Amino acid sequence: MQNIHIFDTTLRDGEQSPGVNLNQLEKLEIAKQLERFGVNVMEAGFPASSHGDFEGVRTIARTVRNASIAGLSRATKSDIDTSWEALKEAEAPRLHLFIATSPIHMTYKLKKSPEQVTQLAVDMVRYAKTKFPQIEWSAEDASRSDLDFLVQIIEKVIDAGATVINLPDTVGYATPAEYGRMFRYVKDNVRNIHKAILSAHCHDDLGLAIANSLAAIENGATQVEGTINGIGERAGNAALEEFAVALGIRRDQFPFSTGLNLKEIKRTSDLVRKLTGMPIAPNKAVIGQNAFAHESGIHQDGVLKHPQTYEIINPSMVGIESNELVLGKHSGRHAFKEKIEKLGFSLTEEKSEEAFRQFKSLTDRKKEVTDEDLFTILTDIQTAVSDVKKYELLAYQVQSGSINLPTATVALTTPEGLRAETARTGKGPVEALYNTLEALIKEEIHLTRYQLSSVGQGRDALAEVHVKMTVNGMPVSGRGSSQDVLEASAKAFLNAVNRVFYGQTAKVLQTANS
Numbered sequence: 001m002q003n004i005h006i007f008d009t010t011l012r013d014g015e016q017s018p019g020v021n022l023n024q025l026e027k028l029e030i031a032k033q034l035e036r037f038g039v040n041v042m043e044a045g046f047p048a049s050s051h052g053d054f055e056g057v058r059t060i061a062r063t064v065r066n067a068s069i070a071g072l073s074r075a076t077k078s079d080i081d082t083s084w085e086a087l088k089e090a091e092a093p094r095l096h097l098f099i100a101t102s103p104i105h106m107t108y109k110l111k112k113s114p115e116q117v118t119q120l121a122v123d124m125v126r127y128a129k130t131k132f133p134q135i136e137w138s139a140e141d142a143s144r145s146d147l148d149f150l151v152q153i154i155e156k157v158i159d160a161g162a163t164v165i166n167l168p169d170t171v172g173y174a175t176p177a178e179y180g181r182m183f184r185y186v187k188d189n190v191r192n193i194h195k196a197i198l199s200a201h202c203h204d205d206l207g208l209a210i211a212n213s214l215a216a217i218e219n220g221a222t223q224v225e226g227t228i229n230g231i232g233e234r235a236g237n238a239a240l241e242e243f244a245v246a247l248g249i250r251r252d253q254f255p256f257s258t259g260l261n262l263k264e265i266k267r268t269s270d271l272v273r274k275l276t277g278m279p280i281a282p283n284k285a286v287i288g289q290n291a292f293a294h295e296s297g298i299h300q301d302g303v304l305k306h307p308q309t310y311e312i313i314n315p316s317m318v319g320i321e322s323n324e325l326v327l328g329k330h331s332g333r334h335a336f337k338e339k340i341e342k343l344g345f346s347l348t349e350e351k352s353e354e355a356f357r358q359f360k361s362l363t364d365r366k367k368e369v370t371d372e373d374l375f376t377i378l379t380d381i382q383t384a385v386s387d388v389k390k391y392e393l394l395a396y397q398v399q400s401g402s403i404n405l406p407t408a409t410v411a412l413t414t415p416e417g418l419r420a421e422t423a424r425t426g427k428g429p430v431e432a433l434y435n436t437l438e439a440l441i442k443e444e445i446h447l448t449r450y451q452l453s454s455v456g457q458g459r460d461a462l463a464e465v466h467v468k469m470t471v472n473g474m475p476v477s478g479r480g481s482s483q484d485v486l487e488a489s490a491k492a493f494l495n496a497v498n499r500v501f502y503g504q505t506a507k508v509l510q511t512a513n514s
């Protein structure tokens with residue numbers, strides 16, 4: 001059976017989703033989970049785009065050992081040099097070099113003729129080959145490019161040393177038949193194509209990203225690129241979990257295998273959702289909340305009689321188990337540590353102790369502590385930046401009702417280590433709380449998005465808040481969780497503000513300052 005290489009770009013194209021900005025610890029946590037999921041290549045970022053991205057890529061290159069690490073680069077020597085500096089310590093570094101090949105991109109964006117683009121592509125692949133063992137070359141906007149021009153330029157970049165040829169549907173314009181035809185044409189007409197792997201990279205503007213990826217592998221592609229939860233520019237990229245499950249369920253139609261461990265899908269998806277703050281539609285295929293729910297009587301009757309009447313995917317295939325009850329009030333450190341490992345976390349002694357403290361405090365307030373609760377606590381602790389000065393919540397109180405004006409009182413420590421407290425009113429309890437926090441933090445803050453969701457089900461579910469805001473004009477996001485909605489809201493607010501004080505938001509800082 002033909003094996004398909006999986007190239008994950010959650011940390012690069014996925015991070016290009018509007019409003020998503022991951023710090024280094026968050027990127028690293030996702031990278032480690034992608035490694036567990038079994039991707040062959042992970043694109044860790046675009047090193048030349050900012051200092052923060054450079055550091056993020058370098059950290060991942062130094063840490064992840066079981067996947068090739070790629071970095072995106074324009075066709076310029078300085079982008080290539082920066083990428084090499086970020087990637088050189090990876091086990092299997094890969095440069096992802098791109099340049100657009102469609103008439104519209106060459107004429108209006110690059111302002112170059114096809115001959116100039118060809119020369120630049122060849123020169124830069126040759127230059128990159130002096131550093132990188134693996135070069136993936138992408139013909140940006142391939143699906144709107146002239147096929148014979150594609151054939152010519154691909155032959156030349158392979159001769160120059162490219163080992164992977166990626167043909168992206170950059171703007172999600174292609175239909176499956178067209179996209180498949182392009183791969184067939186390239187496969188049949190590029191003289192030296194046997195020296196390279198052909199790769200598909202699809203966007204979902206017309207909702208065809210998975211259909212197009214499948215058409216590509218039916219026509220010669222042996223690598224597929226995509227992101228977890230389908231996040232990415234505009235309507236997003238091909239969702240890798242959907243692609244993997246489509247192959248798993250319809251092997252009769254698609255006789256291809258991957259090295260992915262499908263049981264890691266749920267965890268990978270949860271982690272990406274949590275850290276990016278990108279919500280998942282309940283009806284999203286494979287990982288949406290309703291993907292395995294049956295509401296109507298006739299369906300329920302069928303499923304009770306024989307699950308496969310209405311259920312083509314067994315939830316356990318993607319790591320969704322029935323909500324397991326875990327550890328309680330009387331559990332000790334040994335059982336807790338074993339549980340941490342089972343959930344896939346590897347914490348330092350200090351972080352493990354902090355997790356145990358938070359777990360114990362939760363068992364005082366919550367009847368049932370589930371795996372989902374623990375996953376939330378552990379993710380927050382694992383990605384918390386502990387060694388920087390920041391704002392910390394000491395205490396808060398909010399009074400709210402239909403008669404009095406909602407009023408919040410907050411006490412916090414400032415990055416200088418001082419205690420500050422004040423009170424403000426608002427139209428509702430969250431606004432009162434945020435007005436108070438704004439009054440305490442001497443920066444110009446504008447909240448642009450507030451999103452509240454619950455982790456798990458039931459009256460005592462944890463609240464999770466994601467916010468987006470600008471701090472002194474810089475866009476930044478934050479998240480917080482707690483059993484108390486207001487505490488989760490305050491934590492999310494401070495988490496966003498604290499990112500500004502930590503170097504990992506360099507990408508955001510640079511963009512805003514430029």
Ligand SMILES: CC(=O)SCCNC(=O)CCNC(=O)[C@H](O)C(C)(C)COP(=O)(O)OP(=O)(O)OC[C@H]1O[C@@H](n2cnc3c(N)ncnc32)[C@H](O)[C@@H]1OP(=O)(O)O
Nearest residue numbers: 016046048049050073074075076098099100109110140170
């Ligand atoms: C399809 C894709 O997803 S491609 C990847 C897109 N991702 C991103 O853009 C995210 C990161 N980008 C960034 O941080 C910034 O755009 C940077 C740092 C890379 C560049 O910033 P700036 O130098 O300010 O340039 P800006 O983004 O405004 O314009 C891009 C320039 O690169 C050129 N360019 C675009 N693609 C390429 C390429 N593949 N090779 C060489 N040059 C290119 C453009 O023509 C333009 O050049 P010009 O200034 O001579 O007109």
Ligand SMILES: CC(C)C(=O)C(=O)O
Nearest residue numbers: 098138140141168170
């Ligand atoms: C850089 C390339 C591969 C890309 O992201 C696209 O064309 O969508």
